[in-house]
Amino acid sequence: MRRAIREADPKLSRYDPLPRIISFDDFDRGMCGWTQLVGNYEISLDQMLPGYAQHTHAQLSTLPNWDFGSHGGVDGSYALKLATRARRGAQNVTLKRLTFRKPGPIRMECYFTFKPEATELQLMETDVRSFGFLYDLQVGDRAGAGGERVMPHLRFLNAQDGKHLQKWQFKRKTTEIKPIGNVGKTISHYHLADSDWEDLPGGEQKLCYNEIPTKINWHYLRFDFDLSTMQATGFQVNDRTFDLATFDCIRIPAMKNLWCMLNLCFFAETDTDKRTFAYLDSVCLSGDF
Template identity: 50%
Template sequence: MISTSQAGQRPDINLSRFDPLPRIMFYDDFSQGMSGWTELLGNYTGSLRTMHPGYKQFTPPMLSNLTQWDGGTHGALTGSYALKLASRPGRGSQTVSLKRMTFPRACTMQLECFFTYKPEATQLELSDSDVRSWGVVFDVQDSKHRVLPQVRYLNALDGKLQNKWQYKEQSVDFDNVGDRTVTIYHYGEENWKDIPGGHQLICYNEIPTKVNWHYFRLGFDIRTLRYTELQCNDLVLDLSGLGTLKFDAMPNLQNLFNVIPFVDSDSDRRAFLYFDSILLSGDW
């Protein structure tokens, strides 16, 4: 962890495009490698066959230099490689990645990243409605509660552009998978709500192989278990009045803090989500 206040200046020139809180938990530039990002496996007991079907579709993240069939290698926003999430082909298909960690002190945590998304470029068409959504989930537990704050940018639904930010504060019930292990698939299409003022047009290049990078920021206060703000490019939304998924604390997950991006498809093609870099910071 790096304290920007102790350093007296930003410790790396690459951080000047971010606006971190005083203590940096991690900064991942994917030109340097995977940095601990991995596939999300659903809970199971005894056999992978007991895993919830929603989790069985998830694929592992990978490093990508964004090679294209028409223009060669695109590369990341900075450097050669980005973290790539790729869903399976099929409308409604989804994939998730995560970084597993814990929080050393209850405080406001802030996630920042530079991202872009595209469907797989298998057709010479605009394809701007082929990616359904992309979003971020925090998985947090204190001494009393486990919470799953999650937001998404709904790009399209059933082939129609939506262009709006949403959040979720209700989910489905837990399922038992044996040996005191439960699972919940909270990534589904149900129970999403529009964030007030959250309509936003995000730049999408006309050519199916071209990408443009965007800035994203999301804050969550572990002390109050409430969101703070969401920012995407020049849109800033106050989320402090929104609810979130909340359950009783589980016995073995004290101080949990996982960061979980996801992407899903609204067509028969794979949906791709790329991250040039990701930064998590705190305010203590």
């Protein structure tokens, strides 16, 4: 019965969720809880790490362009748009902040696309450096001092220094964890730094990228993770399923106020002095608990 109801809904039937849908974010309905990743600070915003200070809020967009008007989403008018600043290496991040009620399997599915800002009449296929996503997770408070904060990261490295690379990468190292302010309550680390990324074995993939800079094509993505073991269990993009045998996550000691955290983030990065745009048509997060 549950499957029949889901398959009767055109918006849900393009996904393969686990039995319990935790959230289904169709951006034709609004922001759906997605927000800006603001860095930690105490007393003054100037204490925020520079990586976070560059972030801005995602926006709803009809994917407008100068030559044929608006593109729209997969089956509606709006998508969630994430835009970097027009500076080589600039990044931006959007996230949804949740907690989990039982550690078990979860699945994130989405339809995404990315492109540079169409400021020139040429293809610009190497102007986007990367598009990616991550979970930011922490065990429940019963884990005590031995608990971990676990952050699985994956990015599609499209290009770097003008070279078209087109491969998936992961990381298991973060930057130095630094105290923020002098009260002793706040620390921070910029885990999206452009360092310590490792190639996912067999992770080369050529994504559909249209022939002029205003066109886009939507891509399907699925990432499976088990909160009970804190291990990734599956990764698919379009027709490709990737081997995660060597994949691992950033793992750091649990922080004192983040118990049962279940955050989901998407990010984009530009490789030139023009803005990169990443778009999400919809995002489905489901679990088996």
